[in-house]
Amino acid sequence: IELEYEQDTRGDRLMLGRGTYGVVYSAIDKLTKRKIAVKEISIQDSDDSQIQYLVEEIALHQRLKNKNVVSYLGCEREGNIVRIFMEQGPGGRRIYCTRYTW
Secondary structure (H helix, E strand, O other): OOOOEOOOOOOOOEEEEOOOOOEEEEEOOOOOOOOOEEEEOOOOOOOOOHHHHHHHHHHHHHHOOOOOOOOEEEEEOOEEEEEEEOOOOOOHHHHHHHHHOO
């Protein structure tokens, strides 16, 4: 996915939320011009528990198909950063507070 991060008033990437393993940012998919959410997770190759968490989260996102849950769009790894791309639902930050409490 080719994207452009949205920026806040200071010019920083617009953050939608932060969790134990990563930060969720707002971005625009350059191809579709739609807002998306990008969860960025910094990983260490030797951290097996974090890698297992990522495998489980991505597998869960791929299986979920429900109108009340944001859709999984894909993922990529660049060095020690894994990005999970999701649709950005209405409600902005609020949707991620409930979405990531499983």
